[in-house]
Amino acid sequence: MATGDLGCVVLAVDGSEESMNALRWALQNLRLRSSPDAPGSLVVLHVQSPPTIAAGLNPGSIPFGGPSHMEVPAFTAAIEAHQRRISQAIMAHALQICAEKNVEVKSLVVVGDPKETICETAANLKADLLVMGCRALGPIKRMFLGSVSNYCINHVSCPVVVIKGTTE
Template sequence: MAGNLGCVILAVDGSEESMNALSWALDNLKLRSPAPDSTTSAGHFVVLHVQSPPSIAAGLSPPAIPFGGPSDVEVPAFNAAIEAHQRRITEAIMEYALRICSEKKVNVKTQVVVGDPKEKIGEAAENLHADLLVMGSRAFGPLKRMFLGSVSNYCANHVQCPIIIIKGNVAS
């Protein structure tokens, strides 16, 4: 594809589909080369992972109301354990994504943010002035999509930059 891309965000969530999209992008997209007059910088890939907040990861959103009414009491050890687990998952996802990049001999930047992927991917695209967003799609059926939502569908309708959605397995 055209070689005038300055910033390409590659959204990964650890799924096979997101890693296939990452691999496809590295194989098929050409970034902008730096201009000889050095006014234009070289393009770059940003591998982006959005980590769920601990409360969502634990299935605690919204929080339960204890007998006797609401309470602001949290269990610090429980929260710390959830956060540590989330960090390990994020590290494994990013490690795997970076291994794919390394095998393809492509240098990338990385970014990890915490929050709702639907919102945070769009925010990252805006903040990084992305020229393109590439992401995978799990191709949920209509029932699953209704209950779980589709991050790729949401991004396709709300993110301001162009998007390439890679469905399923893609042979390079």
């Protein structure tokens, strides 16, 4: 699937082996526009979950008469720091794969809901193509967890290449 007219390709990674395989596939198979005045670019995108999702795991109210609606700031800060470390590790792995192939890429970490944020980022970057992996969840897991790749296929404004994984 080599092409020479891709201006912007967004490569969504989430740390799964399937997303890294999709990244490897894109690096090996896609050719970007090579015009000196408007060269193509590969953008490795990772969407970090918002801290509010994890902060929902807040240990609860302060015991012995404390307010029941109060967040524990240290808990929220620890969750945010942990999420940043995870994102940094995912991006380091993805950028190492790119370096091994001697491919220069741009990296972008965005906080948000992965389904919506991938689509919004692809639209904002005016992507010509979105490449992502798919874990091939079974029908029951897909019903409860949803499928990020399926959502993107139906909501993004550019073509999508999904590299499927094996069934769990």
